[in-house]
Amino acid sequence: MRLKDKTILVSAAGQGIGRASAIACAKEGAKVIAVDINEATLASLPQECPGIEIHKLDVRDRGQIIALADQLPQLDGLFNCAGFVHHGTVLDIPEDDWAFSFDLNVTSMYRMIQAFLPGMRERAKTTGTASILNMSSMASSIKGFPVRTLYGTTKAAVIGLTKGVAADFVQECIRCNALCPGTVDTPSLRGRIASAPDPVEAEKNFIARQPMGRLATVDDMTPMVVYLLSDESRFVSGQALLVDGGVTI
Ligand code: NAD
8 A cells, every 4th residue: 555644635636637546546545635626526436436535626716725724634645636728829818818727727736735735744744754746747848739838838837836845845855746747538638629620630639649659548647646646756856757658758
C-alpha cells in the first residue's frame, strides 16, 4: 500500500484523470477526499470505490474552499486537477474567456493551496512529508499547439506556481510538482471531438499528434499521480513531469 495512512484530496474527481486518480489513490491505501462541482458524476464514486469521501466543491469559490478546509482533517496530499481547454488563436479570445480560464486553471490552485497548505505544514511537522500536485499539460511553457494559446498560457502559469511553492516550502519537506500529460481520452476530450466540424477528422488529428499512434488513457496517468503523491518521490520537487507518449522527444 503505497499511500497508507495518507489523506489526499483530489479536485475534478467526478470524471477523467481526476476520477481515475481518486480511485488509484484509494486502492493504494489513501483516505481519499474527492471533490467536484458536478455532484451527479461524483455521486457514483463511492459505489465504484468504497471508502472515498465526496464533497461538492467549486474550486472557483474561495468561501466554499475555506469552509471545506475547516471541516476536513489535515492533508498529506493535494491534487489540483480541475481545468478547462479553451479553443482558438490569440485573436479569438474575449477578455471574459481569458479571465475564466485563468480563474479555473490557475487561480483555483492558488486558492486551494492557500486554504490547505497550513494544515499540510502542521501535519508534515510529525510525518516529515507532504505533496502537492498541480495539473499542467504538455501544452504549456513546454510546447505550443495550434488553437491552444490561452490553455497553454494558463498551464505555463501552473508550472510557475508549482516552482514557487516548491521553492518556498522545500525545507519543510513539502513538495510541489506539476503533471504534464499528452492527449488523454477523457469525457471532455470526447466533447471537443464531438463538437468539431468533422469529428472523425478531429479524432484522427488528436491521435496523429501522439507518436505512439494512440491517445493516452487515464490509466496511463495514474501511476505518475500515485508516485508523486507517495513518499517514493520524496526527493522530487518543483518539477514539471511529462507523461506525453513521446510528443516532446
Ligand atoms: P474533464 O475535463 O473530462 O473533467 C473535468 C472535471 O472538472 C469535471 O468533472 C468537471 O465537473 C470538473 N470541474 C470543472 N469546473 C470545476 C470547478 N469550478 N470546480 C470543481 N470541479 C470542476 O477531465 P480531464 O480531461 O481528465 O482533465 C482534467 C485536467 O487534466 C484538466 O486540468 C485538464 O486541463 C488536464 N489535462 C487534460 C488532458 C486531456 O487530454 N484530457 C491533457 C493534459 C491536461
